[in-house]
Amino acid sequence: MKSTLQRALFFGFAWLIMAGSVQAQIDTTGGQFYQPLYASVTITRDVPFGAAVNAAGNPQTLLLDVYEPVGGPAGLRPLIILAHGGAFLFGSRGDYDVAELCTRFARLGYVTASIDYRLEPSPFSYSGPRAVVQAMYDMRAAVRFFRRDAAGSNPFRINPAYVFVGGSSAGAITALHTAFLDKPAELASIYPVAPEGLEGNSGNAGFSSSVLAAINLCGALGNPAWIEAGDEPFVSLHGTADPVVPYTSGVVFGNLLYGSGALKPRADAVSVPNTLYPFKNAGHVPYNGTNATQLAYMDTTFRVVRNFLRPFLGQAVVPPLPVTLTRFEAVRQGHNAVLRWETVQEADNRGYEVQVSADGQQFRALGFVASADGNSRTRQRYQFEDAEAGKSGRRYYRLRQEDVGGKSSFYGPRVVVFDESLLEVAVYPNPVLRHTTPTVQLTTAGAGPAQLRLHNAHGKLLFDKSLQLTAGQYRIALPTTLPAGVYVLEVEQGLARQQRKLVVQ
Template sequence: MKKTICLLLFQILAVFTLTAQLPFNNRYYKTVFDSVSIDTSIVYGNAPALTFPYLSESNTFNENLLMDIYQPYGDTLNARPLVICVHSGAFLSGSRKNDDMIDFCDLLAHRGYVAATIDYRLGMNILSTASSIRAVYRGLQDGRAAVRFFKEFAGLYKIDTNQIYLLGSSAGSFIGLQNMFMDTEVERPPETFNSPDLGCLDCSGNSYSHSGKANAVVSLWGAVEDTTLIVNTDSLPLFLAHGKADNVVYFDMGHPFGYNGFPETYGSLPVSQQKATYGFPASTYFVKGVGHEFYGADNGMWGELGPNAYWDTVFAKVDTFFYKVHKPQASFSTTGFENIYMFFDKSTGASQWHWDFGDGTYSDEANPAHEFEVSGSYTVVEMVLNDLTSWDTTSTMVDITISIDENPFNNIIIYPNPTTDMIVVSGDFSTITLLNQAGHEVRKVDNEHQINIANLPVGIYFVKVVTSRGVVVKKLVKR
């Protein structure tokens, strides 16, 4: 019988310990879903595309714009971040079936993202500078149409519409960067207004009434037509990866492929410099001595040996970048009275709060107060989560000194606690001061054992009792 009781107590204690600890999770960091569901050939829009051999901008046909959508199988989260992957191919080739885009989608979905790989309209007259500019603009319109599609059907695909990101490779990065920096009609290239007019940024593909602007962009070896597009309001997060020896899309500036018929473009170096000028530095991965698609792809397709060693590095940096975009930012301040400390949450983007006081006790309050019972140095950790279950932590050290031999706690009792209107303080003392959580005095009495707090707001207070042997501070809950 005794063995049974001891075993039961041990099991209860083990469950309590596990549930009390901080709720760390690996979602978005590692593979947490065993399988992925894929919806293929989803039509997200329809738009006029050039007819081969792309010699006339007026010779078009209506093309369905398709995407494949990857989701973590069995996921119960109702709002998830989305990554839209946009393939390479110089606006002449490639598709949503490119190897690298499929692998990005698969890996991201296994980690808890929704991911999609999209087709966009291809085709241009390579002998016409104006035609190449219009090809990029059509791609920009299609990327924005994909964003609008997911905003329209956010409930169906369980998307957080504030966390929609574009990831592009080469030509796909042109689309992503234009999405970030070309977001007004004033910034439209003049070549897009006639012969025929391609329409506004969100006037093609579908008619869903949402903005097609993404919340963050990953640009892999991409460029913009002009860095004057980057202005002081372009504060959204950007990740840039580029080989410094790239001779297809130049790291600095130059004509793509070295072909003068294409307009000169500005690569990741001037883009990062211009963005930093306005106080919004991009995250970067610039590699010396390597060229275009340096993770081992050729127009988005792997060779017989698959991706090279750079693939894991690029993916890890992309994954870290996305997590930083959607995680909350933990922050707090603290005020202490003797052995009682108050913690004030200053986090952004948090919807859950968890505290580890370092002494084996925990709290799920946003702004807890804690009474330390033993002298020592304690590392207090705040963990915050948001509705995506992304999390962040921060910590501080608290030093507590309590003299056991002269501890004035022994004969000071405050009751009832919690209370609604009146507290009684028993023991030998001279002064009682009642403080709110900000440390401001709200009551003070001398040699009185009862304090009426009926008219004080509900919340946590601190009772500071001056005795002949020292000062006692105890937590009080007013309901």
């Protein structure tokens, strides 16, 4: 099993984005990035990093503030990008909690940035899925902005191999989705009308939006299953009595989300490095303020995040990779898996060996895809289909890129689940009138136990039914006593999970 530092270096190798020879050495001697060695911080405000059309249909210039330590450290520096809270309706990059964290980490030697992102125009036209996806797009544009700058004159002297994202409340939700929502099917499950793919069109196309780790302060994720083996490490701090973004799960901004307490067991199960610090009996963002109690929570938040990040600042010198990979995904299509990847730069590249593993440890070759252009500075797209028979359980896929001299670099892994309990869920009628029986129709291709749950808009569990299914179709009646409102239906069978919205009028 890899140590935390080894995992960090692995991610650094895989995601290094460079136009020339950039060394990824981070000097952590003498208390760098641990002690506040730099008393003064300079702030460059109102830096444009992108532009996009907001939910009101108006063009919006996206801005960020950059915090840098005065007087050091020498060489290239790691970067932390933070996003503010505010329910995706309000808040700004100057909010106390994110500004304070940017300042504290800059005093350690980091370059930090607090970003704008698009907000919903009104509670009356609010769309939770749209808000999360647009904010994710904008954070990814901010990551790409700094990588684009690093490939040029690099005015902020950041090391593009060491980019962390995080946030508070809605900003933490943004950061978690930036880190873990990385498949078209995942995006479609929460926002099927998204026309801009996984990256969005907020700016700085052609550069990677991958990150080394994520910082989750009172945030949540749309689905714990999006955390997969080989994914980014993350650190979480969360009040166990949080009434806004639940510590475990509940409806947030109109959608069922999973808080820090639900993400940790998932990450542990798939061996993704993570730390959870629960603020026992605390509410939402208890560190956001300047009274004595709030400052004590802020001190704890700073220390926990600092201690989590520092081991990722490796000492190795990382040479430039022969390939700049901007996308790599593996998705299930029926009984097969389809792998797709894109590059924006290739140098002396022979091609890609596609490898597969049943346990994520021992890999074997499936096939080889030759480079479309071994020396390219334009976008190249590749695809490979795994049509082997008899697939079951989890299959881990990775790419072994081989240059003309025989040297190799690895990308991935990505995980595809082949579970026989394929599950389809429908609710009818929907919307349904009060005192009318709504019916859930389940269609499954496999046998096994299943669980059906119904939550109201506040996350309260109203209906919980255990089922023992065999292959076939089932109909389950829901209560006729539901008051008017919006409800979230969730059905789980094995590794399959489906959600549906139910409206009672």
